[in-house]
Amino acid sequence: MIFPEGAAARTDTTDVAGRVYDVVIVGAGISGAIIADRLSREGRSVLLLEAAPADDLTISGYETYLNRFYGTAMKDNQAPYPVLPPVPMPRSTDARPLPPGGGPNTGGYLVQDGPHSTDTTYTRVLGGTTLHWEAKILRMLPEDFELSRRYGQGLPWPLGYDELEPLYREAEREIGVSADIEDQRYLGLHYPPDYVYPMRGLPASFLDQTVAKGIDGTSIRVGDDEEIPIRVRPFPQGRNGIPNPAYDAGRGFTPVGAVSTHQVEEGGRCQGNNNCVPICPVQAKYHAGKTLARTLHRDVDLLAQAVAYKVHTDPENGRVTRIEYRRYQDPQSTAYETGFAQGRTYVLATNAIENARLMLASGLQDRADLIGRNLMDHAYLLTWARLPEVAGTMRGTNCTSGITDLRGGRFRRDRASFSIDIHNDGWGWATGAPVTDLLRIVDQDHQYGFGLRRSLVDQVSTQLLLAHMIEVLPDRDNRVTVDPRYRDELGNMRPVISFKVPDYTMRGAAFARDLSRQLFGKLGAEDHTGYDPAEYGYVEFGGDGYRILGGNHLAGTHVMGTSPATSVVDDHQRSWEHENLYLVGGGSMPTIGTANTTLTSTALCLRTAKHLIQELRRQDRPVTLATIGAR
Amino acid sequence: MTPHTLLAERRLPAEIDTMAELEAYLNAALRLEHATIPPYLTALYSLHPGANSDARHLIRVVAVEEMLHLTLVANVMNAVGLRVDLTADDFVPRYPAHLPSGEIDFLVSVQPFSQAAVTTFLNIERPAKAPNESSRLLPRPDLGAGTVLAASPIDPSRRFYSIGEFYEEIDRGLRHLDHLYRAEGRELFTGDVARQVTAEYFYSGGGEIVVVHDLASALKALELITEQGEGLGGGIYDGEGELSHYYRFQQLQLGHYYQQGDVPGRPSGPPLDVDFTAVYPVAIDAALADYPAGSPVREAAQRFNGTYGDFLAHLTAAYDGEPRKLLEAVPWMFRLRDDIEHLIRNPFPGRPGVHASPVFTRAPEERS
Amino acid sequence: MILDDFVAFSSEVTGFTEFDLIGTGQAESYLRTVTEVVGERTLADLLDAYRARVTDTGDEQARAGQLTGAVLGDDRLGPIARNIIKLWYSGTWFALPDDWTGRFGAPGREGTFNASPQAYTQGLLWYAIGANPPGARAPGYGSWASPPLIPALPPSPVPQSVRTGS
């Protein structure tokens, strides 16, 4: 994919001040990029305000991310990305256990008010968090949209699976998803009869196959009235595989590879680097830069290093009048100038935490007091064990398969559903393997030479880690707020996070822990799971200790619904209170089920784009004076 | 000497008149496509890791596309019922080797990345159309040492003006034979389609595999090979909008990338950097016998040589009815990469300032 | 030459041949790294101890005993030797333990750091288990579906140069 040379720098503050765009979009992640793409395709003028610096996307620029990653000893999931004073971001290494009942941790970008301390992250670079995401592309289940009606849990959705289904397909094309449709018909997930994914499924890892051999066909008893058979099932993935010739009624699919200002043939197919998080070295994994590159060939202005500071509104009618941003010249310094951007419509696409932060920092809490509330994020519970035989752990994409049969069921009346990932990178997430294994074998077991090599095979190639991604329901008290005491170096108020893992989720966690014991038993695997009360994320529940890690699937801070009394936006993600403002992304989701959020939030953004196209067209039509309003 | 036959379609003379002659040509094409892979891989992996990102990407893409070309030739062979074999003792040339081109002015070597290597690459891929019909085939003087690739396989005393003209001959031959077969009520393309390598089994990055089942698809496969090398009709891009190999390499000399709309020789895209010093000085055209007997480097070179032979045998199986096996070829190439890199970083025993090099040419049996 | 000695010692303690180690392209860089942190003298002491006490010992059992006694079990040399192993395996130099710096002096460079970006990509840890360092040396599409190809151990733990006395 060719990035138009110079596009990253062709717009400056003066150009922006001199224009009224059809749409001003804040945030150039997948949500912002897709809306910009669809609107510019219709000939609409678009401004993208992006907080991060943006050089033209090139292979060599991308390789500086890669080299930064190679060069650091501490490879956390933000390691490839630069730490810049004007655009701080959350980092898992900033998470600390909080003292019981008190005291925020203000050490990182996120101010953590607790009681739970999360290590959830997002990335502020051009292309947003998709640079570092894993790109597991699950649809939500039909029953996920009916959770409140069927099981009396969560907030109601204003739309259902059938309305989103065509948009899911469109998002699957945009992201470029690899999966075999035969594997993805379960728990009511349905597709048009002739649908196939753009690319064939990625082969299951040898580790997956080993687990499948041991557990496929096992039936799990859930509660008194449910018996659920389980099997290992591949996940749809947003990374390039073998194009399916049957896609698009036989027209096939052309994968989108690496982005650069010159032609490169790279990234057309995943190479198994096992590094999807935090950076795919060849760009076989989708990132929003791919959508941006295409979009910037059109009438789209990108103003980078522009951090939205305040949304200004007309007190009379609530309409947004302009976005005030702070633009820094030098990414290493916090000196800035103030600028304003004007449009007919405005889209905030900075992700669930930042959208809420920006609204609240602008003094725009809605009358129902919902902005920032209902913060959701999947709760991850890890369990790990050693298999009796070498399973070739540490190869493949981060995760090729898992167990998804417990994503749905009647048990959701009283406890959370979950999806299980089989992690091809072994115990890495839980223990820092394999480097920590190396340290132990050398420093404590005093192994060297052949003994060391043998021990590594015995102790690493046998690792199995199950990551249980557990549903979290909306809860008013889980929220993002702002506090003038906590600002970043550019003067923006930082997000303050208050979060408690709901009991509903913890009941799911307890069940998951139990289930993994059963599964390890079946596999003859030795359970090595342990949760340290001294570490952040530790939760006591029902007399047992667990460690709940952040899911990076932020949602809920501006939920959609059918009325301004119970929601912030309508089913087009349009703000109830600010007619020309759209709050988009995961924040609009009233529940998150057990699907990684991006496919659904992208489908919602596609819906918003369609709506905006119509809305702008409607506004363009000569109509009676009364409805033209202030413009 | 074959009689000149006029083709119904294009009325052009072809040298190829029989299936046996076509086979000789296609076998020569296999050798030709393969012969460029060892030099490209060696130059590629001689680059210091972390340096020369631009050159690395350029050479990598071309090397992978040579694999595609090899596969396309195999598809054409399978389509007309011919068998593919990459395991003959002399399949890999003895470097330095000649390739056919307008002037007999260069040899292809297995050598480190250098100005000279870039010049050679340009020579290999250069667009060259014979000035007139009679100069397509030229007399070939005795060139002495080195293998001569793809001279006229039928008449060794003659050679083609360029690789493009060589493929032009196959193009004409296929049209001609197809015509002859039809006239006799026979079918030229009788190969089992299950033997074809499809896009599912081979992925090259740029350029898609062509499944060959009739004359049109066979010609399309050949066209892709020549266009990827030298561009379409004198332009810098091929029919799919992909920059041709010749112009890719030329960017290394001119210091800029080409972009759409550019004319040959004037790339106007972003600048690109080349550092000819960030390269391991690998031995040029080393033979196994050059390494001291019993040295670990010799053992490794020998092991690599064997592995490379196994790789060609594996490819042969893939091209001989088991296309699925080509899926494993990519991981295999990545393992070869690791082996080559290991060799290249080791000094050449007894030659100060020179590094070891992979030996692709099959070693004569008696040495060990 | 110190580089040869360093590689020979490294070969014995890592379990990889000298050819493999040089094949990573990191030998000089690691030698520089170790020298920078612990100084030429200490490194020379370590290599001398190895040469004097281990290289000529033929019997495998006795050899292991000598290596442990003279180098790995030595209070001053042991932590350095283990750090050299970890450096080859991960590309990272790990900070020496506090009690080491307390007793034997401040290192020439503090803390834990990567020898270079390329060092990480050449980590032996991943070679040893038939995998690739995440994000580098990709193994190719679909390779993960087959059992791992775990490389065989060399025929002898004794470095080639020690065996042939070169």
Ligand SMILES: Cc1cc2nc3c(=O)[nH]c(=O)nc-3n(C[C@H](O)[C@H](O)[C@H](O)COP(=O)(O)OP(=O)(O)OC[C@H]3O[C@@H](n4cnc5c(N)ncnc54)[C@H](O)[C@@H]3O)c2cc1C
């Ligand atoms: C480790 C990890 C793994 C993940 N794995 C998956 C997965 O497998 N599947 C899945 O579905 N999801 C996954 N996610 C979640 C996924 O990455 C996000 O849902 C998705 O990227 C959100 O897209 P977005 O465009 O809404 O927001 P972002 O991608 O966060 O983009 C927001 C953009 O806005 C910019 N911005 C922020 N603040 C401002 C401001 N004040 N002014 C101007 N610009 C601003 C940012 O710089 C950024 O470019 C993962 C996330 C992480 C961290």
Ligand code: SF4
């Ligand atoms: S496994 Fe690798 S090549 Fe594939 S998407 Fe992940 S990082 Fe990229």
